[in-house]
Amino acid sequence: QSVLTQPPSVSAAPGQKVTISCSGSSSNIGNNYVSWYQQLPGTSPKLLIYENDKRPSGIPDRFSGSQSGTSATLGITGLQTGDEADYYCGTWDTSLSAGVFGGGTQLTVL
Amino acid sequence: QVQLQESGPGLVKPSETLSLTCTVSGGSISSFYWSWIRQSPGKGLEWIGYIYYSGSTNYNPSLKSRVAVSVDTSKNQFSLNLSSVSAADTAVYYCARDDGTSAFDIWGQGTMVTVSS
Numbered sequence: 001q002s003v004l005t006q007p008p009s010v011s012a013a014p015g016q017k018v019t020i021s022c023s024g025s026s027s028n029i030g031n032n033y034v035s036w037y038q039q040l041p042g043t044s045p046k047l048l049i050y051e052n053d054k055r056p057s058g059i060p061d062r063f064s065g066s067q068s069g070t071s072a073t074l075g076i077t078g079l080q081t082g083d084e085a086d087y088y089c090g091t092w093d094t095s096l097s098a099g100v101f102g103g104g105t106q107l108t109v110l
Numbered sequence: 111q112v113q114l115q116e117s118g119p120g121l122v123k124p125s126e127t128l129s130l131t132c133t134v135s136g137g138s139i140s141s142f143y144w145s146w147i148r149q150s151p152g153k154g155l156e157w158i159g160y161i162y163y164s165g166s167t168n169y170n171p172s173l174k175s176r177v178a179v180s181v182d183t184s185k186n187q188f189s190l191n192l193s194s195v196s197a198a199d200t201a202v203y204y205c206a207r208d209d210g211t212s213a214f215d216i217w218g219q220g221t222m223v224t225v226s227s
Contacts, residue, residue: 050213099157
């Protein structure tokens, strides 16, 4: 059971928009920055979003992040088949004094 | 640019110690936090622990009694020791750079470790 809760799967058609939620608590998302990762099949995770809503250099603006209270959301617009991957949210949990991740969301682009 | 590479045995016997090393190239290890993260087959990501270049550490409470992370700044490497392993420790082990806000911006390619006799 992961500390952060994500939907197991989401799907949408090419060109459409999808959002992936990440729910936590005041000891993690509520008081610490959230990051998001994309893991393509057979590869290492890749940082998409850091500090809730910032994109590293090279990440297209189709990817966006937001945080409100104890939840965070990853948005992906203009979906492409190449976006099919597992997506993870992560943050620090102050009570546990540990890094924590969501269970991951599998994105299918139909 | 900075790259990370894990190395170590791919097979470890139950009750023994899993030892992995992460080599940092293209930059100095003498800044940032350096973490170990694992992913069991078909499962999600689990943070194991981090070390700061100065040597200070922090470990996942669920693994704390069995984990030790160390750093060798002269070799630009940091290492993971996980003792008393069982089949539940079978996973892909990643090393990653933590920018200080628990955002892992650089990852190694990962190394699969199987615990089996």
